[in-house]
Amino acid sequence: MQRSGCEMHLIIKTNRPLDLLELIRRCLSDSPDAQKLLFEKFVTPMARLCIRYLKDHDVAQDVLMEGFMKVFDRLKHFEYRGEHSLGMWIRKIMVNECLMMLRKDRTRFIYVTEQHIEVNEIVEDHIATDDILALIDHLPDGYRMVFNLYAIDGYSHKEIAGLLDISESASRSQLTHARSKLKELLRKHGWT
């Protein structure tokens, strides 16, 4: 069963829609209902984000919960700067949690060179979202990480270098490799 995050409504008992600021305020006053609403509002995109970084669903689920615990712990430090600021802030926490998990499990976090890449065949001939995600999943961890951070989550090479403890040029090079691998895969399946 797939649920849509957009279908969530911010309503607490009073049945009136709740704006984000009010929701944050209630979360800060330890209202379990408000905290649950906040969780429900962001659980879907954050679950997808964790899967994108970690691939393994069980690990991603675990990291997501750790991330939300940090969100509730640190919410008092959050500065509201417009409608999307909370989402961006939670996203940053989740990305950090994913990277921390990858750092803990060093064996998963290996930068590989071109000759080590093995890509399984993707059978479908049409370009669907699942196929695109499968393509990203097929990238080696180092490439995938940098591509996720730069192209999807909007981090700069400088930030990536800091987060992954690599040089900016290594980040650029990983991105170039990731892009050329993705293009190659797209061409291979007749999508470009």
Place this chain on the structure above:
Amino acid sequence: MNDDSLDKLIRDKVREHENLYPDRWSAPDILWRSLNERRDRRQAKRRKLLWQVAAAILIVMMVGYTFFLDNGPGISIKHDLSPAALSVKEQDAIDFIARYCAGKTISCNTPDVLELRGDLERSFRKLEEIDDQLKIYGNDAVLIRAKARIESHQARLIKTIVQIL
């Protein structure tokens, strides 16, 4: 396809996908419950740790207070920071030894007296060192005790030398 259009294509697809809850995952309600259980466990752990820290602080304070009581309430260790202050009697005795031995008398050059005088000189040097350290470290209890020990040893040495002479 250039880099920007590739990034945009993938970014758009990913964003589109972010509205779909992963079907392999437990329902959000279940996740929420397990998240709360985890938070409760962590809070219990934190509380336990806080109690342990509080208990440790209490023990340290009790030990400190007991130590303070052992030294006697209101009594603090003090010492004279000026170089080894000898009593008038001891100073007189030292002057006497110096005058007596300046004449190179036989009794002054016996091995026993020579050894005792050597000890006395060493004890003065040691006292000077301790005084220097006290100036640096302040009223350190160990240094003060060491100084008191040396001073009493010095008094015994002076008495013995005078008796022999």
